[in-house]
Each structure stands twice: as C-alpha cells, then as structure tokens.
Amino acid sequence: MSTRSKLSAALAAAKAENRAALIGYLPAGFPSVDGGIKAVRALIEGGCDAVEVGLPHSDPVLDGPTIQTADDIALRGGIRIADVLRTVREVASAVDAPVLVMTYWNPVDHYGVERFAADLAAAGGAGCILPDLPVEESQEWRTAAEKHGLDTVFVVAPSNRDERLARITAVGSGFVYAAAVMGVTGTRTQVGHQAEDLVKRTRATTELPVCVGLGVSTAEQAAEVAAFADGVIVGSAFVQRLLDAAGDEEVGLAAVRALAGDLAAGVRRR
Structure with missing residues (x-):
C-alpha cells in the first residue's frame, strides 16, 4: 500500500516501545x-492495540469449540x-x-467482493484476515482491498515450507498471522514450540510484522510469545470470559x- 495503514502504524508504535502488539479477537x-x-x-479499553471482529460462520474450519459456541x-x-x-463502525x-474483520471467504464471495471491501472501508475497518483464501485465488480481493485502503492479512502455519511462506507473505499486507500450532483455535497450557521457528522462517521472507x-x-x-514475535493474538480466552459470565x-x-490488561502487561514483560 502506498501509505502506511492504520494497522501498520499501530504495530510500528508498539515496536517503537520495544514490545509486541496485543491483538484481541471477538466474534460479532x-x-x-x-x-x-x-x-x-x-x-481496547483494557489494552489491546488492535482488534479482530469475527464474522460468525456455520462451518468454521479453523475455530475450536469455544469460538464455535x-x-x-x-x-x-x-x-x-x-x-x-x-x-x-461503532x-x-x-x-x-x-479494527479488522476476520472471516472465511464464502460470506465475502456471496456478499460481493467489491461491495464488501467498499462497505468495510466505509465502516472504518482497517482490513481483513482471510484464513481460508488461497493466495493464488486472492487477486480479486486484493485489488478491491487496495482500492479501498484495506490491509489483507494471510495465515501461515508450521507445515508451510519456506517457498510457500515466501509466496504467501509476498502478497499480504499489515502483518502475517502465524498459527502457533497445527490445529484449531483454543486456549492451551503451552503455546507450542513450533511458533518461534515459524516466526523465524517467516521473517526470512518478509519485512511485514509477524504476529x-x-x-x-x-x-x-x-x-x-512477545519475546520472539511482533504481535500476540488472543481470541478464545476472551470468548471464554464472556461465556463464563453466563x-x-x-x-x-x-x-x-x-484479561486484556493482564495480557497487555505480559507483552510488555521483555
């Protein structure tokens, strides 16, 4: 993108403070x-630097039981x-x-690619995370997103070979979403030893922040995670807090x- 986006600016601001950014997720x-x-x-009031608004889907392939609920x-x-x-917008x-939207591709395709990009930008959105859109099939979306000043965030996984990582990161913007483990979303007692290696391999292919x-x-x-990544993304733990509130x-x-306050303190604990 020709000028620094709001998302890029937020991540750069965290980096200038010598810390990782905190990105929170909740479904709309x-x-x-x-x-x-x-x-x-x-x-955001608690300390998140950016937020992802999930577009609920009836068949969420990446989401675990907490977000599915x-x-x-x-x-x-x-x-x-x-x-x-x-x-x-609100x-x-x-x-x-x-404010990003995280969505599977099918709802965007049905809504209309150009229409979705235009409406998201008009609402004040900063971009989209599209976990199931192959980069080889993303040109229509990326054209519309760039036209409307939106970032496009793609997901990489530990199973991706280095050449695949390079292909994905070459067409993304804002940041690269690195899945810490193979599997679906959900809180874990351990983040996964594969995450640090994935960040290292991804950084070798791009100057984009890796979250x-x-x-x-x-x-x-x-x-x-903040010790080796540019950003820490948390979703299921926030969802669980709302579920626990009954x-x-x-x-x-x-x-x-x-919880956002605790996590914000965590990403500052270098």
Missing part, C-alpha cells in the same frame, strides 16, 4: 450485537453481515485503534477488560 453478535460492540470496545450463539441470534459492519468511531495466534490465554504465555453483561465486560 456475541453475546448479542449490542453486547458484542461493548465487548470489543472493552478489549460463540458463533452458534451469534448465528441463532440472527447475526448478518450488516451487523458485523455495524460492529466495526467500535472504529469510538476508539483510536485498527502469533492460537493458544495464548495468560500474561505468562503472552510474554513468552449472560451477566457487566461481569463479562469487566472480565474481558481485566
């Missing part, structure tokens, strides 16, 4: 559309793409932090805000 429409907007704002609640609540865009207008997700749930794990909105918001 969970526990409700209005409640989800408040929860995403709470992530949240997606099911959102889908049963009648979540629509318009509600996802409203979530982005969060982006209230905070000074990049690690899948498994981080504590300040200690955040500090561990419908009590204030308890849930306080819990995700507190």
